[in-house]
Amino acid sequence: xxxxxxxxxxxGGGASLYALLAVAGMLRPDAALAADWNQxxxxxxxxxxxxxxxxxxxxxxxxxxxxxxxEIAENxxxxxxxxxxxLPGTESIAILIAKNPTALAASFDIPLGTExxxxxxxxxAETSEVHVLVKAQGKFYVTKKExxxxxxxxxx
Amino acid sequence: xxxxxxxxxxxxxxxxxxxxxxxHEMETGQRKDGAGKPIPAHFIQHVxxxxxxxxxxxxxxxxxxxxxxxxxxxxxGGQKGEKIQVTWTDNxxxxxxxxxxxx
Numbered sequence: 001x002x003x004x005x006x007x008x009x010x011x012g013g014g015a016s017l018y019a020l021l022a023v024a025g026m027l028r029p030d031a032a033l034a035a036d037w038n039q040x041x042x043x044x045x046x047x048x049x050x051x052x053x054x055x056x057x058x059x060x061x062x063x064x065x066x067x068x069x070x071e072i073a074e075n076x077x078x079x080x081x082x083x084x085x086x087l088p089g090t091e092s093i094a095i096l097i098a099k100n101p102t103a104l105a106a107s108f109d110i111p112l113g114t115e116x117x118x119x120x121x122x123x124x125a126e127t128s129e130v131h132v133l134v135k136a137q138g139k140f141y142v143t144k145k146e147x148x149x150x151x152x153x154x155x156x
Numbered sequence: 157x158x159x160x161x162x163x164x165x166x167x168x169x170x171x172x173x174x175x176x177x178x179x180h181e182m183e184t185g186q187r188k189d190g191a192g193k194p195i196p197a198h199f200i201q202h203v204x205x206x207x208x209x210x211x212x213x214x215x216x217x218x219x220x221x222x223x224x225x226x227x228x229x230x231x232x233g234g235q236k237g238e239k240i241q242v243t244w245t246d247n248x249x250x251x252x253x254x255x256x257x258x259x
Contacts, residue, residue: 036216037201037202037216038216042216042218042219077222077223078222078223079222080226082228097220100220101184101186101219102218102219102220104218104220105217105218105220105221106215106216106217106218106220106221107215107216107217108213108214108215108216108229109213109214109215110213111210111211111212111213111214113210113212113231113232113233114212114213114229114230114231114232115171115229115230115231115232117229117230118213118215118227118228118229119226119227119228119229120221120222120225120226120227120228121221121222121225121226122220122221122222123182123184123219123220123221123222123223124220
């Protein structure tokens with residue numbers, strides 16, 4: 001009983017110290033953000049585990065997410081993907097590739113004032129569904145598209 | 157030290173369009189070298205862009221981002237002549253920050 005209470009105190013003390021340091025500007029914000037790298041999600045070997053690790057176990061298909069990607073990617077090492085969310089209150093956009101060795105490719109936080117639209121280039125091991133997951137007003141929405149890959153971009 | 161990023165920030169329609177090209181191997185950890193030994197993963201995990209001290213985009217990446225990563229986004233506000241800073245950090249703790257002027 002006492003032991004439990006002591007642990008709770010310890011945990012509470014640690015958290016508030018961290019908050020104080022952060023407020024005092026003693027912790028660089030980018031260092032704090034880098035620590036947010038979701039290891040479990042990025043190391044998930046399949047789509048379901050990746051969605052679960054992102055907290056997106058339940059999600060809704062949405063036509064409010066637009067994905068720009070080629071039908072056929074000749075070179076899996078460089079596949080351009082663009083993602084635009086029309087959903088109000090978009091907080092983050094993630095790109096997941098179902099058949100890659102690790103499904104989650106990228107997760108973008110969209111601060112207020114930044115358009116919920118990002119473009120990047122990914123690697124694809126083989127022909128696969130690509131999912132764009134959007135978190136908007138605390139809920140998850142998804143859209144997907146199959147991209148055919150002629151030459152894979154992983155392994156070798 | 158990694159090579160500098162190429163950053164282009166262009167003001168238009170009350171916003172700024174930012175295009176970034178980073179120089180990084182983005183090694184997945186899946187490949188093997190000539191002797192059959194796995195090549196350790198080496199990739200950018202975090203990218204952050206800021207304008208006037210405000211973060212305008214923050215990204216976490218896995219190994220599936222292509223070599224020499226490209227990133228494009230738009231944010232509101234931002235005038236010609238102002239600066240934006242972009243920082244990346246990789247899984248080995250290497251880090252690089254570059255600055256560009258909005259034009």
